[in-house]
Amino acid sequence: MRTLIIQLPPGLPSPSLAYTHAQVMAEPGTRPLALQWAAAALLPAADRQTETVALVPAAALSWHRVDLPAGLHKQAQRVQAALQGLLEERLLDDPEHMHLALQTNWANTPSPWVAVCDRAWLGAHLQALEQAGLPVHRIVPELAPGTPGSPVQLTALGDADTGWLWVSHPERGVWGQPWPALRQAGLAAHERLGLSEPEQATATLQAEPGAVAVASELLGSGVRLMPPAQHWLAALAGDWDLAQFELRANARSRQLKNWQRTASHLWHSPAWRPARWGFWLLLAAQLVGLNAWAWKTRADWQAQQNSWAQVLRETFPQTSLVVDAPLQMAQQVERLRQGSGQLGAGDLETMLAALGQALPPGLAAPRQWAYQTGQMRLQDFQPDVAQQQALQQRLSALGYAWRAQGDGWLMSAQTEAKP
Known part of the structure; x- marks a missing residue:
């Protein structure tokens, strides 16, 4: 910038x-x-x-x-x-x-x-x-007053004929005198500036090239050469x-x-270089750690997938292609169940039995319902809020979802496998 x-x-x-x-x-x-x-x-x-x-x-x-x-x-x-x-x-x-x-x-x-x-x-x-x-x-x-406790700062600007000597005092502010006025006989330079001898002795002096000679003449040695307008940088800082x-x-x-x-x-800033290096090292460590964690997570996931595929092949040897082992396992189990004539959670008889078991006392069974595989839609059934909540909790415990749908209610098997 x-x-x-x-x-x-x-x-x-x-x-x-x-x-x-x-x-x-x-x-x-x-x-x-x-x-x-x-x-x-x-x-x-x-x-x-x-x-x-x-x-x-x-x-x-x-x-x-x-x-x-x-x-x-x-x-x-x-x-x-x-x-x-x-x-x-x-x-x-x-x-x-x-x-x-x-x-x-x-x-x-x-x-x-x-x-x-x-x-x-x-x-x-x-x-x-x-x-x-x-x-x-x-x-x-x-120029601005110095911070409390800092020494007086003397800044010589311009040249010997038109320049000024400025004082930045931590307690008295900023003031200055032109060089011709400081040359007047009868008073020392520090007295003309209103400074005590101890303040003059501890003051820091800086002067632009055109004012170095006159500053050394009136203020003594210890004047530091300052490039023109270099004090602007201190004002910016x-x-x-x-x-x-x-x-x-x-x-x-x-x-x-x-x-x-x-x-x-x-x-x-060079002063912030260690902090920048530390930040980049921390960022690099985080990236390495995230990549290592992602690699391990993927390896664990792949191992789990392989174990499921192995169980599927060992249980159902006729399976030639494994795409989604858990889903294929559920489909095979569902086919076996259907072939043996056993009722599943999505069958009508099982759903009616679960509904009858979950109905709260005092709530009559619905008179109208429509069934399709894994789902049963109930009409002309109006439980109050407490009955509806109780029914939903009991059906959820039995493995069924219960929700309103239009002017009726829909009951569905939560883990129904599709053949």
Whole structure:
């Protein structure tokens, strides 16, 4: 499965506005992304095996922690209104004009994070992409706060003149400073960023090629070179999805893409290779076991058929061809019985005797009946429910079936052999 990741530019959509984008294979590994730029109408087409992801730039988002009322997760229709009320004092703009998105598993997280961006700007870009034939399946932030207990992450993007240094803090969110502002005299870089010296000392630093020199100059050694836009892969691997509330129009499609992405990860990821080998070995063992069981079952069945055929030939030597030994044995026995004049279960006298034996007390015998070999149809016979059940049970014990047929009843021998 492929992923087309598109970074949303800061301005509103226009025919000349270019979108930075890259295509990511199922397992990108450490290969650098091949960045390209194109207007919305010229972006690569996406097929069913491609997931389209919109990347919201770090500069377009603000981050806030909120304390939600208890039980709010049980009232989904009130979540957005509750967030707007909680953030009303913190936002510079009207909360109704902003798009709000909660972190995953927010119901079980104390003080969850809320990502905030301009609703009109985000909606305009999503509409432009959809008109270009690229409905967005997921919306992810370029940078997000770290997990609790993780070190501060510093990410240097761009170049020394126009780039920014971004801070991803597990407790304070995401913020940044342009390089020219960090060069101002009077304060150290970590002080300009609002970091303490211990946080600066334990922070992880990564920088794009154009910002490595200035990052090393202002932050010291320990800066790790990062290919351009390589941090997009971390954004893809995260569990954030800003497509919430009014942007959930494609929720079903996004869920399908999430399943496809998970299946693709399980199928291609090296970390899951032992599990895949184990699955195939288990499947192979099951197939071998089923084939062995089927072979043994067939062998047992064939042995039983052969034993029946042998009994048939020993009992009736005149039998030249054995097709169905049990049936042929029953037919031969029936011929012997008929030849000796003995009554069988399907003979009229035997059936009448069984019916008389099975009739419940107080139920008169039928006056009208019609007989053919192995079957007797009774007319003008109307037992009540209890009598009918008792009659059916007794006849079944004697080897006969009893059921209603039209306006009468049919009695038949259950194991009647046909000559």
